[in-house]
Amino acid sequence: MSADQHDAQLAAYRSSIDNIDAALVHLLAERFKITKAVGRYKKDAALAPADPGREALQLARLRALAEESGLDPAFTEKFLKFVVAEVINHHQRIAEGEQL
Amino acid sequence: MSADQHDAQLAAYRSSIDNIDAALVHLLAERFKITKAVGRYKKDAALAPADPGREALQLARLRALAEESGLDPAFTEKFLKFVVAEVINHHQRIAEGEQL
Numbered sequence: 001m002s003a004d005q006h007d008a009q010l011a012a013y014r015s016s017i018d019n020i021d022a023a024l025v026h027l028l029a030e031r032f033k034i035t036k037a038v039g040r041y042k043k044d045a046a047l048a049p050a051d052p053g054r055e056a057l058q059l060a061r062l063r064a065l066a067e068e069s070g071l072d073p074a075f076t077e078k079f080l081k082f083v084v085a086e087v088i089n090h091h092q093r094i095a096e097g098e099q100l
Numbered sequence: 101m102s103a104d105q106h107d108a109q110l111a112a113y114r115s116s117i118d119n120i121d122a123a124l125v126h127l128l129a130e131r132f133k134i135t136k137a138v139g140r141y142k143k144d145a146a147l148a149p150a151d152p153g154r155e156a157l158q159l160a161r162l163r164a165l166a167e168e169s170g171l172d173p174a175f176t177e178k179f180l181k182f183v184v185a186e187v188i189n190h191h192q193r194i195a196e197g198e199q200l
Contacts, residue, residue: 029169069129
């Protein structure tokens with residue numbers, strides 16, 4: 001395969017990656033909108049920002065979905081922890097009275 | 101608001117979060133399918149697993165998309181780095197001859 005064909009193929013792959021990334025950003029934006037609403041609810045109800053029982057259920061479910069879809073379950077676990085750490089940070093800031 | 105109403109509201113939020121997470125897992129699975137194909141291309145073309153120029157362009161674009169959609173641009177940068185670290189790990193393993 002020539003260098004030009006490689007460039008065209010690489011550009012096609014990258015165009016698909018860019019489309020998926022745009023979708024991921026918008027889904028994450030929507031997810032944090034909901035978790036911020038959860039943070040405000042938890043503040044009103046004096047609930048703790050983190051919920052280990054809920055996180056264990058989410059993790060088991062996402063690992064199963066990952067296996068079905070061909071995503072590495074270990075990566076999925078790291079991903080969920082990465083997102084939940086941000087959520088807990090938001091919930092703590094909301095609990096302290098910050099407007100998020 | 102009563103505890104039961106809180107529980108119903110929290111359950112509704114969590115149902116939406118679970119739906120979004122299923123979509124995120126499937127999009128990430130698709131993204132890694134493409135980046136693994138990129139890894140095989142890079143191996144064939146003897147290209148480096150990482151491409152800092154490409155990553156800088158992705159970052160600028162995703163930060164702009166994040167601002168439009170209300171996602172924290174700093175989180176978006178951490179997210180992209182988190183995903184790209186996994187991609188580079190895959191590319192290195194592919195370059196070493198592993199079947200991914």
